Amino acid sequence: MMKKTIITVVGKDTVGIIARVCTYLAENKINILDISQTIVQGYFNMMMVVDTSESLKAHGDMADDMDRLGEEIGVIIKCQKEEIFDKMHRI
Numbered sequence: 001m002m003k004k005t006i007i008t009v010v011g012k013d014t015v016g017i018i019a020r021v022c023t024y025l026a027e028n029k030i031n032i033l034d035i036s037q038t039i040v041q042g043y044f045n046m047m048m049v050v051d052t053s054e055s056l057k058a059h060g061d062m063a064d065d066m067d068r069l070g071e072e073i074g075v076i077i078k079c080q081k082e083e084i085f086d087k088m089h090r091i
Helices: 017-027 059-073 080-089
Strands: 004-013 033-039 043-051 075-081
Touching: 004 017, 004 033, 004 059, 017 033, 017 043, 017 059, 059 075
Parallel strands: none
Antiparallel strands: 004 043, 004 075, 033 043
């Protein structure tokens, strides 16, 4: 069964943001299902839908790791389970 998570990355654009995030995902067997990224006036914004069903990491551990990674590379990274994201953004 697929377990989807929404990952958002926001901050000043720098070299290697996508590479660092994608490397973490690959190392933890997290598959990218969809990805969108834009840069507006030097600000980087990326949204990813990922499948965590093959990962051995618990959601909370992954979220903590991504938070630390964001601090290292100077961006804010947030992870939310799909069902929570959907409920928070319901019109």
